[in-house]
Amino acid sequence: MLERGASVCLVDPAEERGRGVAYRTDDPRHLLNVPAGKMSALQDDPGDFARWAGVAVTEFVPRRVFGAYLAAHLDGASARNPGRLRVVRDRATRLERSRDGVRISLAAGDFVTADAAVLAIGAVGDxxxxxxxxxxxxxxxxxxxxxxxxxxxxxxxxxxxxxxxxxxxxxxxxxxxxxxxxxxxxxxxxxxPRRHRPAEPMRPPELTGCTGLDDVRRLVSAHVRESVRRHGDWRPAVDSLRPVTARLWDLLPLRDRSRFLAEDLRSWEVHRHRMPSTTARTLIRLRRNxxxxxxxxxxxxxxxxxxxxxxxxxxxxxxxxxxxxxxTGLRHDVRRCPDPLVAGLLADGIAAPGPLGLGFDTLPDGRVRGDAPLWTLGALRRGNLWETTAYPEIRAQAADVARSVTTTAWSSEVPSC
Ligand SMILES: Cc1cc2nc3c(=O)[nH]c(=O)nc-3n(C[C@H](O)[C@H](O)[C@H](O)COP(=O)(O)OP(=O)(O)OC[C@H]3O[C@@H](n4cnc5c(N)ncnc54)[C@H](O)[C@@H]3O)c2cc1C
Missing domain, CATH: 3.50.50.60 (FAD/NAD(P)-binding domain)
Known part of the structure; x- marks a missing residue:
């Protein structure tokens, strides 16, 4: 958003910026579960992160290195746009509509006003x-x-x-x-979680005729069998589903999405969110001894x-x-989320729960459905998109949100904090 001319006030109680929950760990054994070549901050330059870190695109890098990379990108954008990034180390506790934008209350008692707000608060729930x-x-x-x-x-x-x-x-x-x-x-x-292995690229399956969970299960099973026949491995099939996962999720009736969560979720997660081979080898050793x-x-x-x-x-x-x-992580049902910011948005009718209460109901550009100048991305879009929690998806959403916010409402002034 800085590069698109907006002034940005970043509100986060975290000590370091760019890290979030995943990338602030200091333990070098905590590796990214995605190879460096897929973690570039720049959509049109997939090699950016690997070059910055000085590693091969196939390497699984410690997550803290990626956190430093994101922070460096933010610092770069801030330096190129002097005076337009303001960082407030505090927690947002309430967001209300104001006459010409939003007013965000902070835990320490201050508030921020802005033309628009983006909720980038990661996973919430109980x-x-x-x-x-x-x-x-x-x-x-x-x-x-x-x-x-x-x-x-x-x-x-x-x-x-x-x-x-x-x-x-x-x-x-x-x-x-x-x-x-x-x-x-x-x-x-x-x-x-299953382990990563280098996987051949495979085309996603044709979704024609898929109208429910049983169809999707049949489709995925056939696709996996085809993958094993052609590549000797199920991974190419699972990875090829990534670009069509949101469409698959969208075509499922609500009751089938519920069934998926109850019956297929764990199996999906262990195959889809895999661990690097070095991590798998360490685990084998720990289990053996x-x-x-x-x-x-x-x-x-x-x-x-x-x-x-x-x-x-x-x-x-x-x-x-x-x-x-x-x-076990969080259950992503915003209706049961004790966080005052999230609960307040629902209580005030500024946001509505997404399908099955998984995050907020959002439009394709990430805008929270309703009339507030409010956008979101990542885990809070799970009900609409399902595949929305890993960095490659979040990067694409961030670009869409930045475009949408800056063409809808923006100010050249630093938001008042
Ligand atoms: C342990 C772990 C490992 C992961 N590993 C990978 C990986 O290897 N590759 C990958 O692609 N994805 C990984 N992920 C997914 C990861 O969460 C996303 O890649 C991405 O970091 C999510 O970014 P985010 O900004 O949406 O949320 P987060 O990174 O969770 O950041 C949310 C930020 O919002 C702040 N915040 C929350 N509430 C408030 C509030 N009320 N007011 C102000 N600030 C607030 C928090 O302090 C935090 O800094 C991992 C996730 C976890 C938990």
């Missing part, structure tokens, strides 16, 4: 059902492992339980590995102890550990 409600302050329970300093209270001499077996659990299993410690990872499916144990069952109860926690699992096992860490 915690999974297993999360105990009576232990928010216990040092033995970590509700969000990506919150700054979240792992500082984890005792080195105690075992740890991770609830969830997705990419977050994989990262934590590596970070928390210590001699003599067992890291338990528990989930209903017990499925870990017994320091990482996966449990395919649910959590039925959590009992906090004065110096730890006991988890009761659906298969009758009891796990005693120093800390339990929530790695």
């Amino acid at each position: 915690r999974d059902d297993w999360v105990p409600t009576d232990t928010p302050d216990s040092a033995a329970f970590v509700p969000d492992p990506w919150a700054p300093g979240a792992l500082t209270g984890v005792r080195d001499d105690r075992d740890v339980v991770l609830v969830g077996t997705g990419l977050t659990a994989v990262d934590l299993a590596m970070t928390l590995n210590r001699p003599g410690r067992v890291v338990h990872a528990v989930s209903r499916t017990g499925l870990l 017994g320091t990482l144990r996966t449990h395919r069952t649910g959590v039925t109860a959590v009992r906090m102890l004065p110096d730890g926690v006991v988890l009761h699992l659906g298969n009758g096992t009891e796990l005693t550990a120093g800390t339990v860490i929530n790695c």
Whole structure:
């Protein structure tokens, strides 16, 4: 937006800009799950990030390097457009319509006014059902492992339980590995993300005749069989779905989208959001030497102890550990989101929930449906687009949003903060 002539006020309580939740980790073992060649900030120059980082386009780079790259791009845009970027380190708590734009209240008591606002707040929602409600302050329970300093209270001499077996659990299993410690990872499916392998490009399947989930399942199965026949691997088929995923999602009736979430989500995630091979090799080693144990069952109860926690699992096992860490992520239903900014937008009728409550209802250019000058991108568009949480999709959305905002409403003045 800076490059398109707008003045921008960036509101975020985070210490460093450009990092967000994913790219602020300091652990060099936390790698991007997308190769460098697909993480360029510039749509028309796919090699930009790999050149900046000095790596091959096929390499999986530590996420913190990517955070530094994004920050460098922001600094560059700011330097080329002096005086037009203002950064406010605070949390937005409320957004209201004003006579000629929006007024955003901040946690510290100040406010920002602007012609338009873009909500780029990442994933929002509430915690999974297993999360105990009576232990928010216990040092033995970590509700969000990506919150700054979240792992500082984890005792080195105690075992740890991770609830969830997705990419977050994989990262934590590596970070928390210590001699003599067992890291338990528990989930209903017990499925870990699959590993990346170099995949041949494949054309997406023809969607003609697809009108429901059963059609989509048949189509995807046939496409995967074709991929295995031609390339000896299912990955080309899964990757080829990426450009048509939003169309597939769009053609599903609501009840089929619900069924997909209940019946296919985990399988989709482990095949679609894969881990780099180096990470997979580390996990194999940890599982072989017994320091990482996966449990395919649910959590039925959590009992906090004065110096730890006991988890009761659906298969009758009891796990005693120093800390339990929530790695199930958020449920993306905005209707159950406790965040005051999101709840206020719904209560004031400025935004409406998207399909199934997954984010806000948005127009194709990212504008939040309604009459406020408000746009969004990323996870908050999940109900409309589904495939909207990884950087390559967010980059394309950011370009659309910048175009739409700057042609609809913009000011050459720095927004007043
Ligand atoms: C652990 C992890 C690893 C990932 N790895 C990859 C990967 O390798 N490749 C990939 O493509 N994608 C990855 N992703 C997806 C990743 O989230 C996206 O790529 C992208 O970073 C999302 O950007 P975002 O700006 O929408 O949200 P975020 O990066 O989550 O940023 C949201 C920002 O909004 C701020 N914020 C939130 N609420 C408020 C408020 N009320 N007021 C002010 N500020 C607020 C937060 O402080 C934060 O800085 C990963 C995600 C996670 C969680």
